[in-house]
Amino acid sequence: MGSTRITKVAIFLILVGAIWALNFNKIEGRLTTMTTSRSSQPGRSLLQAVNVSEPLRHSDDTVRVDPLDNFKKYRGGYDITNKHYWSSTIFTGIHGYAIGVLWLFCGLVYGGFLLATTFCCQNNNRKLKKTSPCQEQCYLWPTILATFITVLAIVATGLVLGGNARFHSKAKTVVNIVIDTANEASETIYNTTGAMKDMSVNLEVSNNGSSQASGFLTSTSQKLDSQAADIQRQAKKNRHAIDNGLRIVYIVTIVTISFNLVAVLVLTAFGILRLRRALKVFIGLCWLLTVLCWLFFGMYFFLEKFEGDTCTALEDFQKDPYNSSLSSILPCNELLSAKSVLSDVSAGIYDLVNEVNTNISTTYPDLIQVCNPFSAPPEYRYQPNNCPDNTIKIAEIPQALKWFTCSDESTGPCVGGLFSANEFRTVEGYTNSIQKILNAYPGMEDLVECQSVEDAFSEILHRHCKPLKRYTRMVWAPLSFLSIIMVALVLIWTVESHHMQEHHFSDGSVKPRSTAAEITEASIAKETKDDSFPNSVV
Known part of the structure; x- marks a missing residue:
C-alpha cells in the first residue's frame, strides 16, 4: 500500500513540469495579443518598443x-x-x-x-x-x-x-x-x-x-x-x-x-x-x-x-x-505591460502546487506536501522562505525521492525501488528547471517593474x-x-x-x-674742442 502511495506521489511530481509548461499556451496568446496591438513590425525588440509613443515629460524650468x-x-x-x-x-x-x-x-x-x-x-x-x-x-x-x-x-x-x-x-x-x-x-x-x-x-x-x-x-x-x-x-x-x-x-x-x-x-x-x-x-x-x-x-x-x-x-x-x-x-512603460504575463506565470505555479497538494491530501493525507513559493491571490508574492515545517521545497524534491529510486547499475526489474532511474531523472529535470525559473523570478520581477x-x-x-x-x-x-x-x-x-x-x-x-653717460660726456667734450680749435689757431 505504501509503495502505491509514493508511486502516485511521484506521478504527481512528474506532471508538475508538464502542467506548468502547458500554461505557457495562455501566456503565448497574451504575448501575441500585446505584440499585434502595439506594432505590425515582426521581431520588434521590447527595448526598442519605446519609440511607439511619445513619452510624457515633466515640465521643467530649463530655458x-x-x-x-x-x-x-x-x-x-x-x-x-x-x-x-x-x-x-x-x-x-x-x-x-x-x-x-x-x-x-x-x-x-x-x-x-x-x-x-x-x-x-x-x-x-x-x-x-x-x-x-x-x-x-x-x-x-x-x-x-x-x-x-x-x-x-x-x-x-x-x-x-x-x-x-x-x-x-x-x-x-x-x-x-x-x-x-x-x-x-x-x-x-x-x-x-x-x-x-x-x-x-x-x-x-x-x-x-x-x-x-x-x-x-x-x-x-x-x-x-x-x-x-x-x-x-x-x-x-x-x-x-x-x-x-x-x-x-x-x-x-x-x-x-x-x-x-x-x-x-x-x-x-x-x-x-x-x-x-x-x-x-x-x-x-x-x-x-x-x-x-x-x-x-x-x-x-x-x-x-x-x-x-x-x-x-x-x-x-x-x-x-x-x-x-x-x-x-x-522602456519602463513597455516593461510594465509585461507584468501581467509575469503575474500569469506566478498564478500558474501557485495553482499548480495547490493542485498537487490537494491531490496528495485527498489521496494520502499522511504524506508531506510541497511548499508553495507564492502567496495567495491577488498578490502572488514570491516568498520562497516562508514554508511551513511540514512542507518540502521544490528544489528538495529530487533529494527526497532519491532514496526510493533504483540505481543505474540495476539489471532486470527494479526490486525495492518505487520508480526507475529514468523516471527519477525526469522528475529531477523538471524540478531543477522550475527551481531555476524561481531563482530568476526576483530578478525578472525587478526587471519588469523597472526596480x-x-x-x-x-x-x-x-x-x-x-x-x-x-x-x-x-x-x-x-x-x-x-x-x-x-x-x-x-x-x-x-x-x-x-x-x-x-x-x-x-x-x-x-x-x-x-x-650712456660716457657717450654724453665724450660728445660734450668733442663739441667744446671743436669750438675752441679756431681760437687756438688764431
Whole structure:
C-alpha cells in the first residue's frame, strides 16, 4: 500500500513540469495579443518598443539659448536624444569659450604687430635710448608681482589637478553602476531562458508535454537570448566609449595643466634672468595655454550643468518611473505591460502546487506536501522562505525521492525501488528547471517593474549626484581663477619684455648705465674742442 502511495506521489511530481509548461499556451496568446496591438513590425525588440509613443515629460524650468535654432530659447527639458538639448547645454559654457577665442584673437593681433615692427622698423630699434633713472626700481615691482602671481598659479594648478582626479573617479563609479545594471538585466534574462530551455528538453524527452508547449519555450527563449545579447553588446559598447571619453578628458586636462605649470615657472625664471628672446617664446606659449584654460573652464562648467539636469531627471524618475524625462531612453512603460504575463506565470505555479497538494491530501493525507513559493491571490508574492515545517521545497524534491529510486547499475526489474532511474531523472529535470525559473523570478520581477533601474538611479541620486557636481565645480572654479592669473601673468611679462627691449637688455646681460653717460660726456667734450680749435689757431 505504501509503495502505491509514493508511486502516485511521484506521478504527481512528474506532471508538475508538464502542467506548468502547458500554461505557457495562455501566456503565448497574451504575448501575441500585446505584440499585434502595439506594432505590425515582426521581431520588434521590447527595448526598442519605446519609440511607439511619445513619452510624457515633466515640465521643467530649463530655458537656454540654442545656437542651432537661431539662438532661440530651448524649452524642451532634459532629453539626451535631442540635439537641441545638447547644443543649448553645451552653450552654457559660452563664457569660457568666448573669452578663450577673444584671447586667441588678441594674441594673433599682437603677434602680427610684433612681426610688422620687427621687419619694418629695424633701423629705429637699433637707436640707443637714454636709460631711465628709475630703471632698477621700475623692474623690481613687476618682478615681485609676477612671482606672487606665479605662486598663485601653482596653488590653482594643484586645485585643478586634485578636483579633476576626484571628478574622474566619481564619474567612473556612476558609469559602472549604470553599465552593471544593464549587465545584471541581461544575466537575469539568460538565467530565465536557461531554465526554459531545460524545460523544453525535458518535455521532448519525457513526452509528457505537447510539442506546441516545447516549441513555444524554445522560440521564446531564443528571442529573450537575443534581447539579452543586445543588452550586453550595447552595454559593452557604451562602457568602452564612455571609458575612453573620460580617460581622454582626464589625460588631456592633466597633461595641459601640468605643462601649463611648467611653462609658467620657466616664463617667470626667464623674466627674472632678463632673457628677452626666450621670454618672448614662452610668452607666446603661455598665451596659447591660457586659451586652453579658458576652453576647459567652459567645458567643465557645461558638464556641471548637464550633471544637474541628469540629477533632476533622476528625481523625477524616482517620483514616477513611467512618466519622466528619462522615458525616451528607458522602456519602463513597455516593461510594465509585461507584468501581467509575469503575474500569469506566478498564478500558474501557485495553482499548480495547490493542485498537487490537494491531490496528495485527498489521496494520502499522511504524506508531506510541497511548499508553495507564492502567496495567495491577488498578490502572488514570491516568498520562497516562508514554508511551513511540514512542507518540502521544490528544489528538495529530487533529494527526497532519491532514496526510493533504483540505481543505474540495476539489471532486470527494479526490486525495492518505487520508480526507475529514468523516471527519477525526469522528475529531477523538471524540478531543477522550475527551481531555476524561481531563482530568476526576483530578478525578472525587478526587471519588469523597472526596480533594478530604479535602485541604480536611487544609488546615484543619493550617493553620487552631489559629490559629482561638487568635484566638477572643484575643477572649473580653480580653472577660471587659473585662467585669470594666466592673463595677468602674460600681460605683466609682455610689458616687461617691451621695457627690456626699449632699454637694450641683451640676452644674459644689461647695458651698463655708465655707457650712456660716457657717450654724453665724450660728445660734450668733442663739441667744446671743436669750438675752441679756431681760437687756438688764431
